Amino acid sequence: MERAELVQLLSPEGLTLLDSLPRWDSKADVVKTVAELRKQGHPPALVEAVLSQSRLRTRAEAKFGEFARRMLFTEAGLEQATRLKVAALHAGRFSRAGLRHVADLGCGIGGDALAFAAVDLEVTAADSDEVTAAIAAFNLTPFPHAHVLHAEATQVPLGGIDAAWLDPARRTTAGGTTRRLSDAADYSPPLDFAFGLAERMPVGVKLGPGTDRDVIPADAEAQWVSVDGDVVELAVWLGALRRPGVGRAALVIRGDSAHELVAAADSADAPTGPLGDYLYEPDGAVIRARLIGDLARANGAWMLSPGIAYLTADTAFDSPFARGFRVVERLPADERQLRQALAARGIGTLEIKKRGVDVDPAALRTRLKLRGEASATLVITREEGRHVALLVERL
Numbered sequence: 001m002e003r004a005e006l007v008q009l010l011s012p013e014g015l016t017l018l019d020s021l022p023r024w025d026s027k028a029d030v031v032k033t034v035a036e037l038r039k040q041g042h043p044p045a046l047v048e049a050v051l052s053q054s055r056l057r058t059r060a061e062a063k064f065g066e067f068a069r070r071m072l073f074t075e076a077g078l079e080q081a082t083r084l085k086v087a088a089l090h091a092g093r094f095s096r097a098g099l100r101h102v103a104d105l106g107c108g109i110g111g112d113a114l115a116f117a118a119v120d121l122e123v124t125a126a127d128s129d130e131v132t133a134a135i136a137a138f139n140l141t142p143f144p145h146a147h148v149l150h151a152e153a154t155q156v157p158l159g160g161i162d163a164a165w166l167d168p169a170r171r172t173t174a175g176g177t178t179r180r181l182s183d184a185a186d187y188s189p190p191l192d193f194a195f196g197l198a199e200r201m202p203v204g205v206k207l208g209p210g211t212d213r214d215v216i217p218a219d220a221e222a223q224w225v226s227v228d229g230d231v232v233e234l235a236v237w238l239g240a241l242r243r244p245g246v247g248r249a250a251l252v253i254r255g256d257s258a259h260e261l262v263a264a265a266d267s268a269d270a271p272t273g274p275l276g277d278y279l280y281e282p283d284g285a286v287i288r289a290r291l292i293g294d295l296a297r298a299n300g301a302w303m304l305s306p307g308i309a310y311l312t313a314d315t316a317f318d319s320p321f322a323r324g325f326r327v328v329e330r331l332p333a334d335e336r337q338l339r340q341a342l343a344a345r346g347i348g349t350l351e352i353k354k355r356g357v358d359v360d361p362a363a364l365r366t367r368l369k370l371r372g373e374a375s376a377t378l379v380i381t382r383e384e385g386r387h388v389a390l391l392v393e394r395l
Contacts, residue, residue, distance in 0.1 A: 087115035105153035110136035202239035270296035346372030
């Protein structure tokens, strides 16, 4: 978003027009909507700005719920913003640690700062981008104890501040296109600065879930978080924000429930063995946290093959940390024979899951030439090193 566009949006006319628009519908006739707004006398630049913002507000509902209807966003800011239910957990950790004033350094559009302010923490938020900082200030308007600075994270005065939260920018926008940064060295602020703050105060740092584990400080708690099956972040906690004895954690949020698997360090893998009556797919947060072995041992399960994140057991178990399947039957791993087996069973709709094999599920589904009324789930993986194809049903 350009500065001129933001000025248009923040005008009384802009905000009134934006709030008057119905919820964005991608199937609506945008050309007709533009024509109607122009006919009402609104300038072209303002019309473009409010329609763009209306689209972002609708996308933001997945992260901010009903609050999205009263917020402003940028494309990159929304992509990196923390989901509100996860931000609330961040805020709770600061509050339980007895910290009262938090610096949100690299606050983006203010998602985490909103959660901090909502639990009565004093917040000093800062962003290096002028437009983003202005949007954060708008979003934090309901909270008089939240203040936003247009400043580099490394330049924010920290006197009187108890703790810091950093969400380093992992995306860059150029020519209207947002690109994810793959090298942690390119993040803003740099990770050396973020982790270095822990020498002065308790610190929490939000990173992408696929961040190279080598950058995690040895004295940190690393917590991978998944929401409804998607791993959304790696939170690194240092100082008083780290829980005693916890070095690795997998927080699994589904709907309104949250469950956590914790350990002092990466768990050793469970032994491997032959396929049992049940197959289990650990949640992505458990996989990222390398706690599959602990999950297996707690439930009498074992690994199907070394280094592959499937567990198997002879007895069914219920766990928030894994999705379970009953093994219906083995099918031939050979593609031609597999096609014949599926045709014989009248399977026309097939979900294909795979681990440890070089298979493109979409391409394979096409080659299988499925016909029939039945639907099924197929797992293609390895059993003690050998390719297997398993027909399974969800528990």
